[in-house]
Amino acid sequence: MTKEENLEKMRHSTSHVMAEAVQSLFTGVRFGIGPAIEDGFYYDFELARPLTPEDLPAIENKIREIVDADYPFIREEVDKEEARQLFADQPYKLELIDEFPDNRVTIYKQGSFADLCRGPHVASTSEIKAFKLTHIAGAYWRGDERSPMLQRIYGVAFDSEAELEGYLARQAEAMKRDHRKLGKELDIFSIHEEIGPGLVCWHPRGALIRQIIEDFWKAEHIKRGYDIVYTPHIAKLALWKTSGHWDFYRDYLYSPIEVEGQEYILRPMNCLGHILIYNSQLRSYRDLPLRYAELGTVYRYERTGVLHGMARVRGFTQDDAHIFCRPDQIEAEVAGVLKLAQLMMSTFGFNDYELLLSTRPERYVGSIQMWDEATDSLATVLEKLELPYDLDPGEGVFYGPKIDIKLRDALGHAWQGPTIQVDFNLPERFDVCYIGDDGAEHPVVMIHRTVLGSMERFVACLTEHYGGVFPVWLSPLQVVIIPIADRHVDYAQQIKNELEEEAIRSRVDERAERMSWKIREAQLQKIPYMLIVGDKEVESSNVSLRLRSGEDVGMRSLLQVKSLIKAVIEARAQTALEGESI
């Protein structure tokens, strides 16, 4: 058994011990399930009263008692009838028993607690080493929102106190990278109750980061034969009925706006405008592929509980494009998009991401043959490009299979970023076709795709990925010039002017503060370069360079510093100085 499997076993056993602790502290407990998860475990309970965080220490103490008592875990096999009697007052367990295919079920007992469980478990409770209950949450029985909501206690468990401490320290570090916290500290964005939940205001610094990304994005798309288009943010409801969105996603649309007796809605997607542009004239097979790209803002009425800073919002800008192509062009186009997505990921420092191929869901349109062909071609491209991916069965969109790239935030949550989706639905509904070399009409294949995701989510992930320490080319402010005394302000200003000529973003901190105070503030703002100027520098026409890593590079000529910074920006380097860690 590997170390990881042992750890998982121990975590699972800890959840049983926690259940025993809860059983002894509360009356009338009904038990749900309690598996091991990444880093720890949870158990779901139905209790007479709501749990509060204050309950956790008592439960932890009880767990320790059970651990110290060193109860063995005993495995027993019983038939279903016996199991039903054992768990006669446990409706959730009875439900599980009914669903087991075999007549024999296994039970694990430790101390005064018995649970229906496949196992395996540790030999004895004393094998549980370092654990901590972390939080409580509501969770639907079996993850179904029509089922009762149980109370879940989450915990973490490790082989040693040192590993537990290490984990908790990493969590604390990760919380510092939270884009919602950094967004405030670094003045990147805000969300206002007065405007509405999930609607983002981009502050000048955030907007600058976004502009830089968008400029890069546009240039790379134009290079690859995309045409930039703009389409309206609202459209007649009838259009969304034709597309099928009204039927499938009505609950996620903002309510219609009535004007002149016509109903309009805020667009939840950009594709329809692109389709109408395509359909504005007859297209020949020679015209294809056509690639329409738009940084298109869309609005979706996301349920209140799911909103999360800039990462999950109600109004967001997709870096969208729709490729209209012939069936024989699918593979080449998908490959092109994947390569572009890879370029985006590597340019922005995401070297660790997951690729998922999602296949036909239960509710779908089109023929199974179309689905199979499209899914195969997506898989073929992934294999040709030697990209490792996981299958996500049944997770495709109703209109076609897709490839998703998932990015992780500081706390390890995966967010969908780039996505490539084949669409069989819209070409049919809108009669999107081309004239082939046979002179006949053929349906086009439409590919929806983003290579970043949305600007909001991407900047959120980017902020967490870098912990706010953006690479120089993305840093809103690249240089702070710090005059030591008032008499150095003119010289500092002169330097700023020279940096401006090179389009380096700088500011002179001319406040009547001490140098060390100005350095502290520049550090906290994670500004890549600090240029300190005092008598020595003025006299020798130099600057003293300090990096946000804390390194004092020393006195250099302005020319040297300028060319260093320029080179770092042009290379879109991940670090502020070659060989530096930031």
Add this chain to the structure above:
RNA sequence: GCCCGAGUGGCGCAAUGGUAGCGCAACCGACUUGUAAUCGGUAGGCUAGCGGGUUCGAAUCCCCUCUCGGGCUCCA
């Protein structure tokens, strides 16, 4: 949407039934400074809601609404 928790000056926090305090920031003044916090002073909130209730009295207790956080569900 569901369960639990929270909402105090720009920001971070204190005050759990008796007339709201602290730090940072802001503003004013002094200091003119050598690599992460110079000193002094001033102003600023009636405590999410021009919501309802309990009480002699509410930031503090109860109800409603809104927003945020942790999860669940969802995420075209």
